[in-house]
Amino acid sequence: MKNTIFIIEYAKGNDKGFDGFRPDTKPILRAIEEETDFETEIVFFKPNKKYQLLEYLKKNAFAVISRINPGNLKQVDEYFQFLKALADSGVEIHTHPDVMINLDFKDILAKLRDSKIGDKESNFYHKFSDFASKFPEDLKKYGIRVLKTNYGSTGEGVYLVRLQDDGSIISTEAVNNEKYYFDDIHEFISKFEKNFEDDNEYAAYFQGKVGFVGCRYLERISEGEIRVLLVNDKPISVVHKKPQDGAFSATLFSGAKYKYENPEDEKWKDVIELTKQGLLDLRPYLQGQNYPLLWTMDYILDYNEDGSDKYILSEINCSCVGITTELHYAKEVAKVFKKKE
Ligand SMILES: Nc1ncnc2c1ncn2[C@@H]1O[C@H](COP(=O)(O)OP(=O)(O)O)[C@@H](O)[C@H]1O
Ligand SMILES: [Mg+2]
Numbered sequence: 001m002k003n004t005i006f007i008i009e010y011a012k013g014n015d016k017g018f019d020g021f022r023p024d025t026k027p028i029l030r031a032i033e034e035e036t037d038f039e040t041e042i043v044f045f046k047p048n049k050k051y052q053l054l055e056y057l058k059k060n061a062f063a064v065i066s067r068i069n070p071g072n073l074k075q076v077d078e079y080f081q082f083l084k085a086l087a088d089s090g091v092e093i094h095t096h097p098d099v100m101i102n103l104d105f106k107d108i109l110a111k112l113r114d115s116k117i118g119d120k121e122s123n124f125y126h127k128f129s130d131f132a133s134k135f136p137e138d139l140k141k142y143g144i145r146v147l148k149t150n151y152g153s154t155g156e157g158v159y160l161v162r163l164q165d166d167g168s169i170i171s172t173e174a175v176n177n178e179k180y181y182f183d184d185i186h187e188f189i190s191k192f193e194k195n196f197e198d199d200n201e202y203a204a205y206f207q208g209k210v211g212f213v214g215c216r217y218l219e220r221i222s223e224g225e226i227r228v229l230l231v232n233d234k235p236i237s238v239v240h241k242k243p244q245d246g247a248f249s250a251t252l253f254s255g256a257k258y259k260y261e262n263p264e265d266e267k268w269k270d271v272i273e274l275t276k277q278g279l280l281d282l283r284p285y286l287q288g289q290n291y292p293l294l295w296t297m298d299y300i301l302d303y304n305e306d307g308s309d310k311y312i313l314s315e316i317n318c319s320c321v322g323i324t325t326e327l328h329y330a331k332e333v334a335k336v337f338k339k340k341e
Pocket of ligand 2: 155298
């Protein structure tokens with residue numbers, strides 16, 4: 001029986017340690033070796049050597065843990081097809097590309113709009129023509145909207161769009177809190193067109209995936225984001241990410257502060273309960289696969305009608321959640337492989 005668990009990385013990206021690996025890769029593999037009888041190995045995905053890698057993994061891998069941030073790889077569709085081919089040959093893939101394509105992209109917010117974790121006022125503009133015809137009305141209705149590119153990360157491609165009384169528009173990008181000014185909605189829409197890419201006709205996974213998700217602006221982002229970190233269907237931590245004062249973005253790069261807390265803590269009871277319910281809402285999008293290996297459900301607070309706290313899902317991350325600053329979670333990841341011995 002094949003007895004090796006692999007982590008697959010991409011050589012490039014800003015997520016590497018001094019040795020060229022993600023700093024959490026070796027700790028995860030070490031934990032797997034400690035917790036199980038599996039051997040472990042690290043490989044790199046190189047698009048021009050993918051067939052050799054495919055054969056090698058088919059021959060040697062019991063399971064493959066994908067640790068590539070899609071933002072670092074141009075050929076994401078090709079990579080997902082590669083993972084799918086491996087999965088179809090019987091190798092366990094964490095996280096399966098059919099799951100990543102559904103959960104990791106922001107259009108899941110529009111799909112979940114009628115569920116308890118979602119927000120009714122979320123929508124997805126797949127084509128620029130949809131956007132140009134619908135967004136002006138949406139913005140007029142709310143005065144302020146958040147636009148998220150379907151496959152962005154770390155605040156890139158997330159815009160806070162505000163309509164001023166004089167009809168002019170201010171757009172703030174979450175990645176760096178930079179502001180852009182537009183005389184009116186027409187100027188904004190026409191300058192936004194460049195952000196819409198065409199569908200790639202050769203893509204297997206990415207059909208229908210280009211575009212932007214429009215969300216209600218949740219002003220309680222000033223209180224931070226609440227991140228539930230999960231291993232499969234088990235919440236292992238709750239992280240309170242607080243943006244710097246006055247900033248729109250709560251990403252680590254923008255200077256937000258992180259605090260990891262125990263999910264059993266009484267103060268997180270509601271969000272954990274909601275998350276467990278959310279797991280059921282997500283089930284139809286798993287295509288029969290398991291929940292992601294190591295992933296997050298991020299929430300922003302809002303109010304219920306009675307003034308109590310309401311958590312609204314703002315993002316799911318499941319392609320490559322880092323645990324570099326909290327390496328003890330490697331053990332939770334390793335336990336997933338324990339029962340299969
Ligand atoms: N609906 C929203 N209301 C207010 N702020 C938001 C909203 N959605 C996202 N943001 C802000 O934008 C940042 C980036 O958005 P997010 O959905 O987390 O995408 P990503 O982390 O992939 O870039 C968040 O950390 C948060 O500060
Ligand atoms: Mg985020």
